[in-house]
Amino acid sequence: MIPLLFALPWLLLVAYVVFVVQDPSELPSAPAEAGRQSPFVSVVVPARDEALNIAACVTSLTESSYPAFEVVVVDDRSSDDTADLVRTLDSGRATRLVVIDGQELPSGWLGKPWACWQGAQVAEGEFLLFTDADTTHGKDLLDRAVAGLNEERADLLTILGRQLMVTFWEKLVQPQIFLTMVCRFPRFESLVHHGSWRHAIANGQFLLFRREIYDAFGGHKAVKDEVAEDLALAQIVKREGYALRIRSALSDFSTRMYRSLPHLIEGWSKNIVQGGLQTFPPALRPFIPPLSLATGVGLWVVPPVVLLLGLAGVVGDPWLAWASLVCATSVALWAYFSRRMGAPVGYGFLYPLGALIGSYIFVRSWSRGRRVVWKGRSYELPHTSTRA
Numbered sequence: 001m002i003p004l005l006f007a008l009p010w011l012l013l014v015a016y017v018v019f020v021v022q023d024p025s026e027l028p029s030a031p032a033e034a035g036r037q038s039p040f041v042s043v044v045v046p047a048r049d050e051a052l053n054i055a056a057c058v059t060s061l062t063e064s065s066y067p068a069f070e071v072v073v074v075d076d077r078s079s080d081d082t083a084d085l086v087r088t089l090d091s092g093r094a095t096r097l098v099v100i101d102g103q104e105l106p107s108g109w110l111g112k113p114w115a116c117w118q119g120a121q122v123a124e125g126e127f128l129l130f131t132d133a134d135t136t137h138g139k140d141l142l143d144r145a146v147a148g149l150n151e152e153r154a155d156l157l158t159i160l161g162r163q164l165m166v167t168f169w170e171k172l173v174q175p176q177i178f179l180t181m182v183c184r185f186p187r188f189e190s191l192v193h194h195g196s197w198r199h200a201i202a203n204g205q206f207l208l209f210r211r212e213i214y215d216a217f218g219g220h221k222a223v224k225d226e227v228a229e230d231l232a233l234a235q236i237v238k239r240e241g242y243a244l245r246i247r248s249a250l251s252d253f254s255t256r257m258y259r260s261l262p263h264l265i266e267g268w269s270k271n272i273v274q275g276g277l278q279t280f281p282p283a284l285r286p287f288i289p290p291l292s293l294a295t296g297v298g299l300w301v302v303p304p305v306v307l308l309l310g311l312a313g314v315v316g317d318p319w320l321a322w323a324s325l326v327c328a329t330s331v332a333l334w335a336y337f338s339r340r341m342g343a344p345v346g347y348g349f350l351y352p353l354g355a356l357i358g359s360y361i362f363v364r365s366w367s368r369g370r371r372v373v374w375k376g377r378s379y380e381l382p383h384t385s386t387r388a
Helices: 002-006 008-019 052-064 082-087 111-122 141-152 168-184 188-193 211-217 219-223 231-239 261-269 272-277 287-301 300-313 319-341 343-367
Strands: 042-045 069-075 097-101 129-131 133-138 154-159 206-211 244-248 253-255 371-373 378-379
Touching: 002 261, 008 168, 008 287, 008 319, 042 052, 042 111, 042 141, 052 069, 052 082, 052 133, 052 206, 052 244, 069 082, 069 111, 069 211, 082 097, 097 111, 111 129, 111 231, 129 141, 133 371, 141 154, 141 206, 141 244, 141 272, 154 253, 168 343, 188 244, 206 211, 211 219, 211 231, 219 231, 219 253, 231 244, 261 343, 261 371, 272 287, 287 300, 300 319, 319 343, 343 371
Parallel strands: 042 069, 042 129, 069 097, 154 244
Antiparallel strands: 129 206, 133 253, 154 206, 371 378
């Protein structure tokens, strides 16, 4: 009875993830030709050293069935042949495919907001879609997104899709990161619709704006020094009284964020702490990183260690019974969530290793403080704890 009682937090967490966490509702189907509303859409793709991804991304965009759109790729001073690859591609169904050679990064700007801002300045659409170079888009996605934005009467529509995980490390680490996110935002759709601006969140891999709203609040210029610019944009939209909505497009939208363990570590280190702090009031921010780290280690690292000590006879049977129950519960939870994300259920048994890597990423991000390093650039952020 005592082991069961002390395992209650893990049992409650399983119930929370299974019964409380919800994906946003799917976008509507693409409208029939006769009923289609077709405002001109400019698709802006910021790209820095994206030679592995850019051709697949741009090709998927230019093959869209949507009748009125352009694609603007902003080459953010890449050191590889990103821009040259785009220039070899056909414009497909797009009215034009433009490659912009990005200007030198101004003081006070981070790379991605600067690239997006440059793209917006040459874009001609009444709708602006900002999407990442590591995404792929189904041919009906733009149609569905515009229909969803109109259906929701939204000023900013953001979309969740599938996270592609190919290597062992992607399948191990990505669920660790995303479970933390969904525990903080268990019902994305309800929170962004009804919650306060502090609970606003967006997926920077797909941001569809009405152009007049984007221009009204300053667009990416308003978040020029934000490492989690998508979340900051969502908060501004919500705080200014505009309509933010979030939907899913699991069959039409996918992203492969990182391809190796070093890439995973470097990528998540740049924003996992600083971005997370934006969702809390300034007074709480100094306490969030140590509390988050202690919670993660306590939930996922301590019980396996106790189990090993129990099996070695170092601790007594009550501790062994508790650790066995907690670890079995944790395996079930991680198997469920890994499968939900598209990884094999067997990865649930490896959750302690994933937790150790996740903890390392968190500590690495936290220890850097306001310094961000990404794709050959180093930034010093404004003091996060003083932000609204």
